[in-house]
Amino acid sequence: MQLSINPADARPLYVQIxxxxxxxxxxxxxxxxxxxxxxRQLAAELRVNPNTVAQAYRELERDGVVYVRRGQxxxxxxxxxxxxxxxxxxxxxxxxxLLDAHRHGLGAGELIEAIRALAREPATSNPGEP
Amino acid sequence: MASVLPLRLDESPxxxxxxxxxxxxxxxxxxxxxxxxxxEGAVYVLVGPNGAGKTTALKLLxxxxxxxxxxxxxxxxxxxxxxxxxxxxxxxVPERHDWGYGWMRVGRLLRHHATYFxxxxxxxxxxxxxxxxxxxxxxxxxxxxxxxRRVHLLMAMAHRPPLLLLDEPTDGLDPLARDATLGLLAExxxxxxxxxxxxxxxxxxxxxxxxxxxxxxDGRLSAQLPLAMLHCGLRxxxxxxPEDWAxxxxxxxxxxxxxxxxxxxxxxxxxxxxxxxRQLAASGATVRDVAPLPLEDAVLALLSRKE
Numbered sequence: 281m282q283l284s285i286n287p288a289d290a291r292p293l294y295v296q297i298x299x300x301x302x303x304x305x306x307x308x309x310x311x312x313x314x315x316x317x318x319x320r321q322l323a324a325e326l327r328v329n330p331n332t333v334a335q336a337y338r339e340l341e342r343d344g345v346v347y348v349r350r351g352q353x354x355x356x357x358x359x360x361x362x363x364x365x366x367x368x369x370x371x372x373x374x375x376x377x378l379l380d381a382h383r384h385g386l387g388a389g390e391l392i393e394a395i396r397a398l399a400r401e402p403a404t405s406n407p408g409e410p
Numbered sequence: 411m412a413s414v415l416p417l418r419l420d421e422s423p424x425x426x427x428x429x430x431x432x433x434x435x436x437x438x439x440x441x442x443x444x445x446x447x448x449x450e451g452a453v454y455v456l457v458g459p460n461g462a463g464k465t466t467a468l469k470l471l472x473x474x475x476x477x478x479x480x481x482x483x484x485x486x487x488x489x490x491x492x493x494x495x496x497x498x499x500x501x502x503v504p505e506r507h508d509w510g511y512g513w514m515r516v517g518r519l520l521r522h523h524a525t526y527f528x529x530x531x532x533x534x535x536x537x538x539x540x541x542x543x544x545x546x547x548x549x550x551x552x553x554x555x556x557x558x559r560r561v562h563l564l565m566a567m568a569h570r571p572p573l574l575l576l577d578e579p580t581d582g583l584d585p586l587a588r589d590a591t592l593g594l595l596a597e598x599x600x601x602x603x604x605x606x607x608x609x610x611x612x613x614x615x616x617x618x619x620x621x622x623x624x625x626x627x628d629g630r631l632s633a634q635l636p637l638a639m640l641h642c643g644l645r646x647x648x649x650x651x652p653e654d655w656a657x658x659x660x661x662x663x664x665x666x667x668x669x670x671x672x673x674x675x676x677x678x679x680x681x682x683x684x685x686x687x688r689q690l691a692a693s694g695a696t697v698r699d700v701a702p703l704p705l706e707d708a709v710l711a712l713l714s715r716k717e
Binding site for chain 2: 286287288289290292293297320324326327328329330331332341343376379382383
């Protein structure tokens with residue numbers, strides 16, 4: 281599993297880690313009962329404070345995305361009600377796009393129209409539905 | 411809404427504290443009433459421009475320099491009275507490398523250094539030496555700046571002290587060595603509870619590890635707070651303003667930085683977001699977006715604030 285974070289991103293680091301785990305689960309690179317790296321391992325890999333990783337894992341556990349088996353580590357939980365994780369992920373992407381649109385003086389309607397138009401184009405940059 | 415930047419933490423116990431610390435060099439005032447609070451287990455970054463007093467502050471905490479006023483506290487001890495006891499529990503990376511052991515080989519220096527620390531972990535020292543690419547046969551006086559920094563990091567970390575004082579720890583390291591160092595520090599923190607005080611003017615190099623920040627200007631702190639609080643409390647607002655806009659009088663004192671292009675103005679403001687937006691809207695500005703600042707920009711905003 282390759283998680284990537286970026287300090288210049290507006291989201292706090294622990295939120296970025298949470299989003300990355302959610303993303304890996306939606307993409308299927310992490311499946312139910314797969315082990316997450318230990319806090320120590322992921323902190324060393326990402327060069328972040330171990331407390332940041334621990335916080336991300338704690339909140340993921342609270343959200344039911346992962347579960348902890350004492351002494352053994354943190355594991356991906358069974359998928360919740362279908363679509364929840366995808367929904368959260370989609371919402372996050374939409375939020376960032378909307379923010380960017382506002383920044384450029386565009387309204388939600390214009391953004392949605394542009395996305396629709398883009399999705400219709402058979403462009404190479406559009407991989408289509410997953 | 412005049413804003414007051416936070417200067418006090420409420421997360422005691424503090425492993426390091428400074429109470430009105432003063433230091434003069436001739437007529438130069440290096441520290442002018444420093445009030446520092448480093449909570450137990452924190453990774454605290456002390457940032458500030460060159461000459462702000464960062465190095466002096468760290469030296470006073472170890473009694474490597476005597477204070478001219480105020481008092482420091484490390485593990486509840488006064489470094490001035492209990493210097494050796496304090497230094498025995500601290501891993502220190504100095505800003506400069508005045509070895510005095512230039513003729514020694516690195517391996518011998520490390521063995522010499524180890525004898526001062528009963529808790530020296532030889533196996534860990536070995537692992538760090540390998541990870542840092544330290545050659546024990548080199549003469550200390552011939553080390554480059556970056557190599558010397560790594561030797562110091564090893565000496566500071568290998569006895570697993572409860573407190574690390576790191577003065578510009580990444581200065582002189584090439585990008586690869588810097589990256590490796592941050593990974594080793596992250597591992598170090600995961601393995602043993604450690605409080606870390608890092609002084610730097612390159613905040614982006616250590617920001618992934620940090621959880622607290624103190625902004626030092628002219629010998630005193632102009633802000634001291636957890637990063638999570640900085641993330642919430644300091645935001646950048648972009649807004650379009652009408653022709654002949656008179657300004658947002660309600661924001662006086664809270665604006666740290668302001669820049670504009672044409673009719674769009676950008677403010678970095680410390681304060682509650684809803685209140686700032688209300689003030690901007692009341693003044694006739696159309697708020698376009700509000701975003702938290704990356705740490706480096708936040709520090710720049712704090713540093714550029716006019717007192």
